Amino acid sequence: MLPAVLLLLLIFLQSVWLGIITATLVAIQFTIIPRMRRRLLVLGRERQLTARQLSGRVSEIVEGIGSIHAYDTSNVERADMATRLGAIFKIRFDIYQWKFLVKFINNFLSQLTPFLFYSVGGYLALNGRLDIGQLVAVIGAYKDLPGPLKDLIDWDQNRQDVQVKYTQVVNQFAVDGLLDPRLQTLTEAPDAAALHKPLNAVNLRVADDSGAAQIERLNLRINPGETIALVGEAGHGAEALAEAIARLVWAKGGKIAAGDVDILALPEAVTGRGISYAGADAWFFSGSLRENLVYRLKHAPLRPPTRDPESQKRRDWYSAEAHRAGNPDFDLEGDWIDYAAAGVDGPEGLSKWFQTVLQTVQLDRDIMDLALRSTVDPSLYHGLAPDIVGLRRALRDELASRGLSDLIVPFQPGTYNIEATVGENLLFGTAVGPVLQNANIGKNAYFQSVVQRDGLTQDLFSMGYEIAQLAIELFADLPPDHPFFQQLTFMTSDDIPTYQALLQRLDANSFKTATEEQRNQIIRLSFAYVEPRHRFGLLTDALRAKIVAARQQFHDHLPPELQDAIEQYDPERYSASANLLDNVLFGRISLKHSDGADRVQAAVRDLLVSRNLTDRVFSIGLDFNLGTQGKRLTAVQRQKLNLARGLLAQSEYYVFNKPLQGLDARMQDQIIRNCLELLHADGRRPGIIWVPANPRQAEHFDRVVVFKDGGLVEDGPSDALLARDGVFKRMLQA
Amino acid sequence: MLLKDEVQMLRQVPLFAGVDPAKLKLLAFTSQRVSFSDGEVLFHQGDPGDAAYVILSGSADILTGSEKGLIKVAEVTRNAIVGEIAILCDGTRTATVRAQNPVEALRIGKEQFLKLMSDFPEITIGVMRVLAERLSATTAELTIARSKLSLN
DSSP: OHHHHHHHHHHHHHOHHHHHHHHHHHHHHHHHHHHHHHHHHHHHHHHHHHHHHHHHHHHHHHHTHHHHHHHTOHHHHHHHHHHHHHHHHHHHHHHHHHHHHHHHHHHHHHHHHHHHIIIIIHHHHHTTSSOHHHHHHHHHHHHTSHHHHHHHHHHHHHHHHHHHHHHHHHHHTOOTTOOOGGGGOOOSSOOGGGGSSOEEEEEEEEEOTTSOEEEEEEEEEEOTTOEEEEEESTTSSHHHHHHHHTTSSOOSEEEEEETTEEGGGSOHHHHHHHEEEEOSSOOOOSSBHHHHHHGGGEEEEEEOOOOOHHHHHHHHHHHHHHHHHTOOOOOTTSEEEOHHHHTOSSHHHHHHHHHHHHHHTTOHHHHHHHHHTSOOOGGGSTTHHHHHHHHHHHHHHHHHHTTOTTSEEEOOTTSOOTTSOHHHHHHOEEEOSSTTSTTHHHHOHHHHHHHHGGGHHHHHHHHHHHHHHHHHHHHTTSOTTOGGGGGOOSOOTTHHHHHHHHHHHOOTTTTTTSOHHHHHHHHHHHTTOOHHHHOOOOOOHHHHHHHHHHHHHHHHTOOGGGGGGEEEOOTTSOOTTSOHHHHHHOEEEOTTSTTHHHHHHHHHHHHHHHTTOHHHHHHHHHTOBOOGGGTTSOHHHHHHHHHHHHHSSOOSEEEEESTTTTSOHHHHHHHHHHHHHHHTGGGOOOEEEEEOSSGGGGGGSSEEEEEETTEEEEEEOHHHHHHTTSHHHHHHHO | OOHHHHHHHHHHSGGGTTSOHHHHHHHHHHSEEEEEOTTOEEEOTTSBOOEEEEEEESOEEEEEEETTEEEEEEEEOTTOEESHHHHHTTSBOSSEEEESSOEEEEEEEHHHHHHHHHHOHHHHHHHHHHHHHHHHHHHHHHHHHHHHHHHO
16 A cells, blocks of 8 residues: 555656556546446356256256256256356356456556556646656656555455455354254263153143144153054154154254253254154165164264374374364363263163164175175185185085085086086186276187187087077067067077178188178187077087186286186185175076075075174174165165164164155064164163054054143054054054 | 976977977077976965976976975976966965976976966966866865765
8 A cells, every 4th residue: 555655646746647547547447447446346246156056056957957867857957057057057057257347447546557648747747847767767666556556446346345245254154043952962971860761741732844733732651661653643743752852853843851840952963863763764874784783883982993193293283273173172082982871881882782782673694695795805804815715615515414415516627627618618617807898708719729729619509500500590570679589598688680791691601701790700609509598409528628728728827917806716815806695605506496586595594693794794784884875785675774864872762753664564664673672682671762664563562652632642552542443443454 | 407308398388288399498598498406396385476387208206295294295207397376376386396306397487377377368368278187176175075975
């Protein structure tokens, strides 16, 4: 500011006229430019808003993509997106144009002044009213003026801009009904005594978002240790009470009290641990199954991690920075798992507890299957590889003892595996990486050179030719979408015309006259052939011997660049690129028995139990990543897992709100019985409040509370209610 | 036994008497060859019906459950089809079928069977004829059994 004023003064001293010109032009710049820039601020704010709305819309579309495809509304969404993008572009274009207009005017005015100096000043100089020296001084002084002036204007602009942004952002956080932060203070060992009291609903009134009442003036007492079923038709109050006890919905009138204290006034540290809730909707995050389960127990950082001095310094820095910013500095790398809350004393106890809980909800078999189908890196699991390899022999013996020795055809080097395809027999290993994957192997020069020995290529050509003939004969007349095409593994329905044309040009002996391309197309068919499955009679003993010989050749002289592209089947080695089950089987399941796959899996499971490997395999299963929102599990598995999570902690009250809705009645019944048994084990007696999906399930509980139209109509043990001819009895008869 | 041998067997099955051999070949191709050892059960009464079996070699007993245990009601040998009732009626198996000796069979899946019948009506007519013949045989036996009962 000061340099600008001094320079202006200097110009005035030199010449009043020139001073007036400068002052006028500077004044114009100072007043008009900021005003023009204000328009830019408005546009900028609009741009922010529209961009944020766009991103919200994009994430909505991604979530609802299934419905969009099902309802054919993709074009409506396209129109919406295009309009939004157009609007954003218009705003940005306006900003662009206006900004450059302002810049233009600013620059123009800045350049106009010296022009006027030269013209007016020159005129005055020529007329003798101005000294050349004064003119030069003025021009020199002016050179330095625009700099600070521009900075001044820019600073003012920035200030306004930031002020606008700040107000916008801060307004987002001025919401009504924020929770009292004291309810969520970090507590390591909360006082559980607050919940060792009966729960009293006192004049409770619960309403949903639209204001419709779900519970009206309810008075109910739930004693610790009682098992209660809340029964009623949907929307009549049973689910609402369960949600209210779990503090998912807040009472609009009256209260629920633990003893005398309103549960809403209790800190979350107490209610979160003391009341376990599981509903029909499960929330899972992208992480392993174990992480999702253990999440239930992460209340506070109980044990800080051990750090080396370097990391400790970094940690201290973060801590200090967090304090200055007013953020919490809870140590994320510490051990947050509250083993005591689960009733165990350490990680091993926790693993056992997981197994027990998952068995209760009948998810243990699913987890074993997940484990068997996952690929593991043997270096991460010490001793697992030799154990699994040992299982191979044990599995054969086990199946032999059950009279099922022909169920698996094992991979033996030097022998043709009749249940595997020709391609698999040639390769005799799993392809690692793209070089030898699927179709690429046929194109690999080394592979081709191996196969050409002994005239194997010719034999494969004849085989492929016959396969093509048979496939055309069987499938040529079928429409392209016929379900039988699923059984045709050699080619797709689109390939049929191609092969028809090919067969017309070639015959069985045209191996020498066929082009490279044609030869590859025919030979490709032979790679998918399995004799017991297709039964074309194309695989003679001689051919099998040739294939095995080619296989030996392939592996014995494998060039160094292909060493990493294939992992050969080795009966004594664990294959890191195949999953656990394939590693145990180490062969192919014979198709002769229609339920072969199930029998084998059952045998494998029994074997794991007898060899004490269940724990380790189970732990591998727990490493299974659930995907975003747990989508990699089925809906039934998610519900069971959600219930399992609700059973993990040792709480005073358990509230289950139709947690198994998607399961069939028999399984639900069994799991309810298992849960009650689990929660009453070791002399425990927590309060259990269950909203069953079917009123018949209420018979498992000591007390039944019946809701109708938002009010309590019947309350008592289930046989007493059945004796009365009331609402409960009628519900059961429906 | 190769695919073409299976086709020859299928032609002997009364159910498939009028069907074009090319279609029989397609049926055989999309079906699964399975084997059962002596005493092994093909399916149990009450199981959901998911496939029919054409016996290619060997023989099997058809048993139904009663208070006295399983009673043998019939026997199937080569070129007979068994298990088609459960697929047609969308219900559960009406009887248990147990192999008397080692049995090789062609397992025709439910989807394939129904698709075959809808594509080739002559098969459906053949199936209806066989079922009608069975019904009349069962009715005749029932009449005999009832008259014996009323005489006692």
